[in-house]
Amino acid sequence: MKKIQSLEDLKKFREQIIEEKRRKASAGKVELIVTLGSCGIAAGALDVLQAVKAQVKADHLDGAVVSETGCIGLCHHEPILEVVIGDQPKVTYGRVTVDAVKRIVREHVLDGKVVEDYVIDATPFPTI
Amino acid sequence: MKIIRSMVLVSADDESLARGAQDVFHAFLEEIDEFGLSDQITVTTIRDAGMHGEKPTVIVYPDAAVYGPVTVEDVHTIVEEHLHKGNIVPGLLAMMREMAPEIGWMRGRRGALPVQKRIVLERAGVVNPASIEDYILYDGYQALGKALTKMTPAEVIAEVEKSGLQGRGGAGFPTGRKWSFVAATPGSPKYVICNADESEPGTFKDRLIIEGDPFSIIEAMTIAGYAINAHEGFIYIRGEYPLAYKRIEHAIAEAEKHGMLGEHIFGTDFSFHIHPHAGAGAYICGEETALIESLEGKRGMPRARPPYPTTYGLYGKPTVVNNVETLASMPAIIRNGAMWYREVGSPKSTGTKVYTILGNVNFTGVIEAPMGITLREVIDIYGKGMKNDKALKLVQTGGSSGTIVPASLQDTPLDFDAFRNAGVSLGSGALLVCDEDTCVVDLAKVILRFFRNECCGKCTPCRIGTLRLYEIISQISEGRGSLDDFDLMQKISEAMSEVSNCGLGQTAATALRDILKYFRAEVEAHIVDHVCPTGVCPIKELAAVA
Numbered sequence: 001m002k003k004i005q006s007l008e009d010l011k012k013f014r015e016q017i018i019e020e021k022r023r024k025a026s027a028g029k030v031e032l033i034v035t036l037g038s039c040g041i042a043a044g045a046l047d048v049l050q051a052v053k054a055q056v057k058a059d060h061l062d063g064a065v066v067s068e069t070g071c072i073g074l075c076h077h078e079p080i081l082e083v084v085i086g087d088q089p090k091v092t093y094g095r096v097t098v099d100a101v102k103r104i105v106r107e108h109v110l111d112g113k114v115v116e117d118y119v120i121d122a123t124p125f126p127t128i
Numbered sequence: 129m130k131i132i133r134s135m136v137l138v139s140a141d142d143e144s145l146a147r148g149a150q151d152v153f154h155a156f157l158e159e160i161d162e163f164g165l166s167d168q169i170t171v172t173t174i175r176d177a178g179m180h181g182e183k184p185t186v187i188v189y190p191d192a193a194v195y196g197p198v199t200v201e202d203v204h205t206i207v208e209e210h211l212h213k214g215n216i217v218p219g220l221l222a223m224m225r226e227m228a229p230e231i232g233w234m235r236g237r238r239g240a241l242p243v244q245k246r247i248v249l250e251r252a253g254v255v256n257p258a259s260i261e262d263y264i265l266y267d268g269y270q271a272l273g274k275a276l277t278k279m280t281p282a283e284v285i286a287e288v289e290k291s292g293l294q295g296r297g298g299a300g301f302p303t304g305r306k307w308s309f310v311a312a313t314p315g316s317p318k319y320v321i322c323n324a325d326e327s328e329p330g331t332f333k334d335r336l337i338i339e340g341d342p343f344s345i346i347e348a349m350t351i352a353g354y355a356i357n358a359h360e361g362f363i364y365i366r367g368e369y370p371l372a373y374k375r376i377e378h379a380i381a382e383a384e385k386h387g388m389l390g391e392h393i394f395g396t397d398f399s400f401h402i403h404p405h406a407g408a409g410a411y412i413c414g415e416e417t418a419l420i421e422s423l424e425g426k427r428g429m430p431r432a433r434p435p436y437p438t439t440y441g442l443y444g445k446p447t448v449v450n451n452v453e454t455l456a457s458m459p460a461i462i463r464n465g466a467m468w469y470r471e472v473g474s475p476k477s478t479g480t481k482v483y484t485i486l487g488n489v490n491f492t493g494v495i496e497a498p499m500g501i502t503l504r505e506v507i508d509i510y511g512k513g514m515k516n517d518k519a520l521k522l523v524q525t526g527g528s529s530g531t532i533v534p535a536s537l538q539d540t541p542l543d544f545d546a547f548r549n550a551g552v553s554l555g556s557g558a559l560l561v562c563d564e565d566t567c568v569v570d571l572a573k574v575i576l577r578f579f580r581n582e583c584c585g586k587c588t589p590c591r592i593g594t595l596r597l598y599e600i601i602s603q604i605s606e607g608r609g610s611l612d613d614f615d616l617m618q619k620i621s622e623a624m625s626e627v628s629n630c631g632l633g634q635t636a637a638t639a640l641r642d643i644l645k646y647f648r649a650e651v652e653a654h655i656v657d658h659v660c661p662t663g664v665c666p667i668k669e670l671a672a673v674a
Contacts, residue, residue, distance in 0.1 A: 037335070076492045077493075
């Protein structure tokens with residue numbers, strides 16, 4: 001990796017990243033994000049992460065990316081699983097169980113139907 | 129992320145509901161949708177806006193316009209005129225003079241509350257904390273680049289000073305001034321320390337920031353290093369946060385790989401190194417001088433102050449010690465300028481504050497709100513009301529060393545000045561919400577047991593005081609107290625706050641003092657009648673045995 005030497009370098013590097021993201025989004029790429037803060041892990045997010053990975057493998061979703069992020073501040077809803085399909089808005093699921101993962105992957109990712117039972121308000125803390 | 133431009137609050141207490149608040153709520157949803165504004169406006173209910181005879185009440189933020197009584201027919205006008213065109217509808221405003229005192233604060237804040245920006249938690253929970261690409265994608269390292277290539281160290285400090293940023297660790301000392309002290313103090317080398325020993329019970333905001341956005345801390349520390357001419361920084365991470373430690377370690381390695389840390393950052397002559405350090409689980413090490421002692425490999429005991437760390441810090445050298453949240457605000461300030469930051473919050477307490485809400489509310493978690501929000505808003509809007517519809521009894525702000533705010537004071541705006549005037553500490557930002565079933569004696573007992581265990585033992589008032597107070601309150605909770613205990617507790621807590629060496633002893637009895645001030649009758653019931661009004665304390669069994 002070449003080191004970033006100036007603001008110009010940083011800008012170019014950032015544009016590369018944006019380009020990459022855009023390519024993925026327009027390809028209808030599926031991203032499954034598990035929030036892995038300490039609170040999430042305590043609530044069983046690691047099990048959910050394993051289940052998501054296993055389900056993605058079982059259903060041969062080769063294009064799907066399983067990634068992690070930090071706590072989003074909704075500690076009472078943990079474990080949380082976010083699903084982004086292409087450039088569609090992000091869907092946030094709360095209190096996700098290992099069983100729920102199967103449903104979410106099958107119904108939402110494969111059939112395009114959001115699993116309403118687990119959906120939580122993505123902006124539950126309103127920004128005044 | 130969706131940017132909410134405006135917010136509509138519909139009162140939903142019994143009276144409002146009887147007068148059709150539910151229909152009004154749905155009418156708002158429909159009309160807002162009709163105008164295509166659903167992405168920019170949220171509609172929420174609050175339990176009681178305190179407007180008697182004007183119900184249902186509708187409050188529109190950020191203008192804090194109070195409409196009432198609102199009927200379904202009025203909704204179209206409010207949405208079209210106010211939310212769509214931006215003009216307050218005078219004909220539908222509730223009579224302000226009849227406004228209940230509990231929302232009197234709104235008048236003062238009319239138009240003052242800006243649209244919220246997430247500053248500290250901008251990226252936490254959005255990006256992959258292990259990926260520097262994600263960080264850069266969300267404007268990471270723009271601030272460092274700007275500071276290193278376009279600003280002098282003095283300009284960086286001036287910008288921070290102008291932003292009005294106050295330390296978020298509890299004391300609220302102006303960060304820019306702290307930096308300028310260290311920059312002006314002769315001595316070399318100088319050090320930057322990030323205090324991530326978040327040991328205050330009930331506070332977990334720093335953990336969330338580090339776990340979710342570790343690069344921002346590293347960037348901010350590098351900026352601080354540049355500003356005060358330091359070349360080494362330390363992050364003192366609480367021992368109970370192994371995940372945070374792992375993520376910081378990883379982030380440091382990534383940043384070094386990309387030339388954002390180490391030698392010749394951004395191709396300039398500036399070099400900066402960061403070393404993570406894990407604490408060993410002592411509450412006292414959150415105190416900055418004890419933290420420095422611990423970092424030097426000594427026992428974590430506070431030093432006598434002055435001299436302050438700004439002149440005599442790590443290894444006797446000038447040192448900046450900043451809290452995680454303070455540092456996390458820094459990149460955005462440098463990137464967007466001080467004036468941008470000043471737009472948020474109240475004039476004297478600028479910016480946002482991250483709070484952790486816990487206790488008897490429906491939604492617990494972490495929020496970032498502008499300085500100056502009130503407890504009532506935090507509980508109703510962010511906490512979604514009290515659990516099981518119980519009544520609010522008190523809120524403890526700022527963790528175990530923080531003050532107790534009784535329900536009657538819940539409309540005090542949460543900012544450093546208003547709180548200081550009300551004799552309340554904003555502290556670390558923990559908001560422990562307690563409902564009517566909480567026994568104040570039991571609460572005091574839990575808090576004092578914590579301090580008895582965490583006292584480092586260096587100075588007498590704290591070592592003896594925390595123990596004696598715990599003994600006395602335990603006796604009261606068992607129904608074996610006497611009325612003389614009030615004077616004794618008062619005396620001990622005064623002595624502790626006046627002559628203790630550090631913040632631990634000075635604040636250990638804060639909660640007890642407030643409990644005796646606001647809830648004396650309840651404590652007396654334990655002593656005189658041998659009754660615990662909430663039925664929490666185990667008095668009956670013991671009384672029967674005696």
